[in-house]
Amino acid sequence: MNYDKGLIGGSTVLLVLSLLQEQDRYGYEIIKELHIRSEKAFQFKEGTLYPVLHRLEAKGYVKSYKAKGDTGKTRKYYKITKAGIEELKEETEAWESFCENVRKVIAAGGQKSINTYG
Amino acid sequence: MNYDKGLIGGSTVLLVLSLLQEQDRYGYEIIKELHIRSEKAFQFKEGTLYPVLHRLEAKGYVKSYKAKGDTGKTRKYYKITKAGIEELKEETEAWESFCENVRKVIAAGGQKSINTYG
DNA sequence: AAATTATACTTAGATTATCTATGTATGTCA
DNA sequence: TGACATACATAGATAATCTAAGTATAATTT
Numbered sequence: 001m002n003y004d005k006g007l008i009g010g011s012t013v014l015l016v017l018s019l020l021q022e023q024d025r026y027g028y029e030i031i032k033e034l035h036i037r038s039e040k041a042f043q044f045k046e047g048t049l050y051p052v053l054h055r056l057e058a059k060g061y062v063k064s065y066k067a068k069g070d071t072g073k074t075r076k077y078y079k080i081t082k083a084g085i086e087e088l089k090e091e092t093e094a095w096e097s098f099c100e101n102v103r104k105v106i107a108a109g110g111q112k113s114i115n116t117y118g
Numbered sequence: 119m120n121y122d123k124g125l126i127g128g129s130t131v132l133l134v135l136s137l138l139q140e141q142d143r144y145g146y147e148i149i150k151e152l153h154i155r156s157e158k159a160f161q162f163k164e165g166t167l168y169p170v171l172h173r174l175e176a177k178g179y180v181k182s183y184k185a186k187g188d189t190g191k192t193r194k195y196y197k198i199t200k201a202g203i204e205e206l207k208e209e210t211e212a213w214e215s216f217c218e219n220v221r222k223v224i225a226a227g228g229q230k231s232i233n234t235y236g
Numbered sequence: 237a238a239a240t241t242a243t244a245c246t247t248a249g250a251t252t253a254t255c256t257a258t259g260t261a262t263g264t265c266a
Numbered sequence: 267t268g269a270c271a272t273a274c275a276t277a278g279a280t281a282a283t284c285t286a287a288g289t290a291t292a293a294t295t296t
Contacts, residue, residue, distance in 0.1 A: 004209075005283055006128025006253070007216050010121075012282085018224040028244050037226065038219040048283055050246065055282095073292060075244070091122075092224060098125050099217050101156040106136040106210060108155065123254055124282070130253085146273050166254055168275060173253095191262060191273070 002041050012052055013061075014095055015042070017080060017088040020062060026075040027053055053078055061087050120159050130170055131179075132213055133160070135198060135206040138180060144193040145171055171196055179205050 019030055027050055034042040056062045061084035069075050080088070137148055145168055152160040174180045179202035187193050198206070 003212060003216050004128055005251090006130075007212065009127045009253085009282060010124030011220050012124075015220065015223050018226075022226070026244075034223060037223050039222075041215065041219045042223075045284060046245075047247080047285070047287095050244095051282085054246090071243080071292065073244070073290095094121060094125065095220070095224075097159065098121050101159045102129055102133065102213070104157075105133050105152060105155050105160075106213075108136075108140070123280090127253060127282085144273075163255060164274075165256070165258095165276080168273095169253085172275090189263065189272080193273070 002043065011095060012044075012048070013056065014088070014091045016049070016052060016056065017061065017084055017091065020078055020080040021085065021088055024077045024079045026069070026077050028075075056084070059087075060084075120161065129213060130162075130166070131174065132206070132209045134167070134170060134174065135179065135202055135209065138196055138198040139203065139206055142195045142197045144187070144195050146193070174202070177205075178202075 015034060016030060019025055019033055025033070027046075030053075031044045031046065031049055034044055053062065053064075057064055057078070060081060062078045062080055064076050064078050066074055067077050133152060134148060137143055137151055143151070145164070148171075149162045149164065149167055152162055171180065171182075175182055175196070178199060180196045180198055182194050182196050184192055185195050
């Protein structure tokens with residue numbers, strides 16, 4: 001991962017569920033897809049992503065099934081559940097709100113003098 | 119904190135250094151200020167913030183000094199250092215970049231059908 | 237045909253950061 | 267005098283990522 005470990009935490013589930021809302025995917029595919037979409041900024045380690053998927057399944061946000069892909073290799077696909085879609089909605093809102101609040105704090109910092117014009 | 123623990127991680131230092139770039143502040147003040155600016159979304163626990171300040175000082179990003187405030191109570195003020203300003207700049211850029219990349223992933227998710235219009 | 241590489245999944249242990257909970261101490265206000 | 271807000275500190279619990287190693291199969295290269 002190119003980013004600090006801390007930055008990733010808290011958005012991992014959001015990212016994974018987002019991709020699974022589009023279509024069923026398998027773990028390795030999710031890693032690649034995140035890498036491509038972020039223009040190589042996200043580079044999840046397998047040791048990070050697979051446990052996340054297991055956790056999501058344990059919580060009932062996704063369900064897994066085995067299937068042979070176009071290569072002939074058996075893969076473990078994950079499908080988002082209704083509970084997962086709900087969770088995704090909540091996490092998306094939380095994320096947007098969080099970003100906005102961070103911006104409120106840091107934006108003021110660099111532009112304190114602006115207030116003197118108001 | 120109203121947000122998931124994970125969300126906070128990675129932006130704590132950014133938030134604290136941002137506030138310290140504006141002016142010297144003491145710990146308790148930082149907690150209050152974050153609470154106000156975020157419209158009550160950020161509610162850092164003392165057990166979270168104080169260790170962060172200690173960590174920042176150990177890394178040389180801030181320096182502390184004791185001073186009596188307007189109340190007469192002795193407070194421990196923190197001043198950002200040059201290294202801290204550098205660090206803040208880097209973390210700000212990382213944050214902006216990170217947000218953008220998250221948005222690239224999750225925006226596509228909810229609006230897949232938009233592509234059919236293009 | 238054999239060796240290498242990419243794909244695909246798994247898990248144990250180390251690291252790190254927040255949170256909980258508690259403790260200490262001072263100043264203000266009723 | 268008692269209650270409350272201010273102000274700082276730290277130990278231990280919790281949780282999530284990363285490192286690192288292992289297993290197995292398909293595709294590619296030599």
